[in-house]
Amino acid sequence: MKNLVFATVLAFVGVTSYANVDSPELEIDVATVIVAQDFEEISVSDLPTAVTSAVAENYPTAKIDKAYKNETxxxxxxxxxxxxTSGTVYADAEGNWIEM
Structure with missing residues (x-):
């Protein structure tokens, strides 16, 4: 009978020791672009050359109707x-497209 109690205790201790395994922390190395929604309208002629060049290259038949700029x-x-057709696109000052 002592052997049965001893075996039960050992089995219980063995099972609980596996339950206490620490889980590894996640490491996230992803760059995130945040677009603020505080845009103020500017003149199309005030756009940087990089932005107008990107529009001309990627959307050759497009016309820029309105332009807005935020603090960043x-x-x-x-x-x-x-x-x-019409649409809205977002770009940074270097002419890189920003996905929303």
């Missing part, structure tokens, strides 16, 4: 295409 030099551009 990010630009919101309202574009219209020749086929009548």
């Amino acid at each position: 030099d990010q630009y919101k551009l309202e574009l219209s295409l020749e086929d009548g």
Whole structure:
């Protein structure tokens, strides 16, 4: 009977020791671009050359209808295409597109 109690205690201790394994911490090395929504309208002629060049390269039939800028030099551009469709794109001062 003592052997049965002793075996039960050993089994219980063995099972609980596996339950106390520390889980590893997650390490996240992902760059995140945050776009602030406090845009103020600016003149299209005030856009940096890099931004207008990016629009011309990626949207050759697009016309920039309105341009907006926020405090972190990010630009919101309202574009219209020749086929009548329109949309909004976001770019930084270097002409890199920002996904929303």
